[in-house]
Amino acid sequence: MRSDGSALNLRRWWRSAGFAWAGIQHSYRLQANFRIEVWAGALAVALALLLRAPLAPILLCCGLVLSLELMNTALEAVVDLASPELHPLAKIAKDAAAAAVLVASIAAALVGVVVLGPALWRLIAGP
Numbered sequence: 001m002r003s004d005g006s007a008l009n010l011r012r013w014w015r016s017a018g019f020a021w022a023g024i025q026h027s028y029r030l031q032a033n034f035r036i037e038v039w040a041g042a043l044a045v046a047l048a049l050l051l052r053a054p055l056a057p058i059l060l061c062c063g064l065v066l067s068l069e070l071m072n073t074a075l076e077a078v079v080d081l082a083s084p085e086l087h088p089l090a091k092i093a094k095d096a097a098a099a100a101v102l103v104a105s106i107a108a109a110l111v112g113v114v115v116l117g118p119a120l121w122r123l124i125a126g127p
């Protein structure tokens, strides 16, 4: 009984992961901002590895910005579905979601400067 249950849960989890992956693919295909954030994050991770800088804050920032961008995409879709016509509340919802991404992106850029900046400077300025 127990093994049946966990096998079922694993299959369910795998199915849910497939839906989540479809969401990521959809956002990557349709949202230019998401593509930029993915590649900016990859660059920051590569730099952190190359410069032996702390990786955890960079990974956290990447996760935060990409997750918020995915939530922004989801909210835009729901707003467009619920309010195809212009509505002040639809504008508030979309603008606030976009602002959440902007705030996280600015914070991530600052973390990048603080974490990678000194090591990058040493590399550029030489020993």
Ligand SMILES: Nc1ncnc2c1ncn2[C@@H]1O[C@H](COP(=O)(O)OP(=O)(O)OP(=O)(O)O)[C@@H](O)[C@H]1O
Residues within 6 Å of the ligand: 031, 076, 079, 080, 083, 084, 085, 086, 087, 088, 090, 091, 092, 094, 095, 098
């Ligand atoms: N149904 C709506 N009612 C009122 N304002 C809206 C509505 N849909 C979008 N807007 C507003 O119009 C502006 C442009 O929104 P739009 O979704 O077209 O572009 P965006 O926010 O840059 O998103 P995208 O990532 O899809 O380009 C934003 O200020 C948004 O809040």
